[in-house]
Structure formats: structure tokens, C-alpha cells
Amino acid sequence: MKLPDLFALIFLNSPTDNTDGGGQFLLELSDASLKADKRGRGRNPLYGPFGTKPMPADKRAKLDSDTRQRWYSGGRPLTTGRAKYWASNFDHAALNDWLYKRWHPVGRIAEIRAILHNNGYEVSDGYAAIDKVVTLLKVGLENASHGIQIIDDKRWNPSISDATDAERARPLRQRFSELTPGDVVVRGDVLIVKGQEFQFPPVTGPTVKATAVERVYAQQVLLAIGDVYTVLDVERLRGKSTVIRDVHATLRQLEDDPEATDYLDDFNLARECYYRADHLQLVLQEACVDGTEEFGKVKHDMLIGVRPTLRLHSGNAYEKMQATLEKSTQVTLQSSLVTTVVGLFENQHRQGITHMLVNDGKLRWSDDAS
Helix, strand or coil, X not given: CEHHHHHHHHHHCCCCCCCCCHHHHHHHHHHHHECHHHCCCCCCHHHCCCCCCCCCXXXXXXXXXXXXXXXXXXXXXXXXXXXXXXXXXXXXXXXXHHHHHXXXXXXXXXXXXXXXXXXXXXXXXXXXXXXXXXXXXXHHHHHHCCCCCECCCCCCCHHHCCCCHHHHHCCCCECHHHCCHHHEEEECCEEEECCEEEECCCCCHHHCCCCHHHHHHHHHHHHHHHHHCCCCCCHHHCECCCCHHHHHHHHHHHHCCHHHHHHHHHHHHHHHHHHHHHHHHHHHHHHXXXXXXXXXXXXXXXXXXXXXXXXXXXXXHHHHHHHHHHHHCCCCCCCCHHHHCCCCCCHHHHHHHHHHHHHCCCCCCCCCEC
């Protein structure tokens, strides 16, 4: 979590008459959390002025406003001197009271607790939630005063910083890292996490055109095929200027060639596996706060497991691809609890993760592409 994440959490959940955005809100927040004799223009350094260059008052006001907005959004880090002033004159009790008076009348305290929980912060009740926010701000300011731009190492999901009543009505999301193997099961196309059900979307990969997001791994698969099926013209796929329409044009050659059925199946299967792995990632992200992190662990585990096979293989690109994909079905994945769940990381998911690694630039079948 970073200071801008916390600024947004407080601002988006606070009723305010200010129409100038989060930068202006920083003045309200800083004054509310400073000791009484340290507040206001002339004492609170967040008011400015910023910079020493002489300029008209209207330009000065705009510069000061833009600077605060960048601090709020993360476009520029809060300066160490101002962070130190804020932290050293911080009034914990005053901010606690200020947040309660802003959040309680509009029913936001329960939402704040839910948002914190969904981001991995456990608090016992609404009062503890407010106190946690205050504590996080103090820690963030102390860190910023030493040039450290993060509050802690928890992954923050900004999309739920202003959770609605409907969001709050949902059961609080779990963390895979805190579950036991029996808490997670797969039944058909449904992932069940401690009683909550998450539907796997249908796999549509081969039925729609490859998208720009798939360009790298799709390009690599076609280049590998071109290494053994030399009738396929893959020249447009070589070099750094390849775009997705070049992939589409090359693929049409396979689709129009009755002798290339097996190779077309290779390509379509690669896409189906990629989509299955991608859908698995999306479901894990939806199911638990740390879904992205856990899936990332699995991808890294797979990379460590298959890379030696690719590096040591002396054959052509197609043989390297097939050997590496075969190895992916044999790798022992053990970095995350989710890999122990029957039905989650089957062979299609494993091969799909391998294609993801190609798409990320971590693996490659041919050196003829970017």
C-alpha cells in the first residue's frame, strides 16, 4: 500500500463540498490530523507556496494546486520535509474524531471495514477500522519523511476504495494464504472458497480472432510451426515490427491449407490453453484478495521448472516448444496452496501458463521475433 492509495480511500469515502479534487482534500486531511497550532496557511506547509520563482498570483495558485494533486494521485511523491512536518505534528486522536464524524452520519464505517478486510487488514469493528486508517497514515508519513514511498507490503486493490452498499453486502473476500486445502474445492466449472462460489467463464479462445494482448505468444507459436512446416510463410512475423494483423495473415495460410490440419490444431490448442489459464487467473483474483499474488507464484514456479528443458534442448523451435509444453505437465508446483486443489492446475492450465510466460517475454521458442 502507498500513501496515494490511502489518500484515495479517505477522500472517496468522505462527503465534501470541495470541487477541486483530491489535491484540495489533502489540505482538509492534513489540517484535521495536525496539532491545532500547526494548522492553516502559514503553518501547514502543504498550503505552499511551492518554488521560489516569482509569478502572478493566479499562476502561483495553479502551481500549488497542481502540486498537491500530484501528491494525491502519486504523480509526484510527497516531499520528505513536508512529510516530516506532518508526521512529527500528527494528532492521532483528532483525526480519529474527524473521520468518525465524516463517516458515521453517511454510513461509511462498515464499508471502510469491508474495504480494509478485502485488502488484507483485519479489524474487529468499525472503531478499529477508523483507528487502522489513522495508524496507516501516520506510518506512511513517517516512511515518506525518509524517502520511502510505501506504507507496507500489502497489495492494495484501488477498485474497491469506494465500495458501495452492494459491495459491502457481499461476503468479505478471503486470502488464499490464510486458508487450508479443505477450504478450496472445484466442482465442475465452479470454484468454491469457504462456501462462496465463483463461476469459470466459458473458453472462447479458438472461436474468436487472437487479440493484441496475445500477439507475442501467438507469434512465437507460428514461428515454431514455420520451423518445421516450411510451406508456411512466416517472414512477416520476424523482427520487432510485428503486429497482431501479421499473426492473423499468417494464420490464414494454415486455415486455407488442407495439409496443415495438425499445425492448425497446435495453434488453436495453444490459444485454448492460454485462455483457460487466463480465466483461472481471473477467478482466483475474484475469489481472494491475494489471487493475483498466488497466481504469480505459480507462474514463477512453472518458469523455474520448464526453463532448463528449453535451454538444454538443441532442436528446432517447434521441438523446443513441444518439449517445454510436455515438461509443464510434469513440473511440481508447490509455491501456493492453490496448486494442491484438484482440478485447478490441470494440463491445459499448465500449458496455458507456459504460453503466458512466452507472452511475458520470459520464454521464447524462436529468436527471430521481438
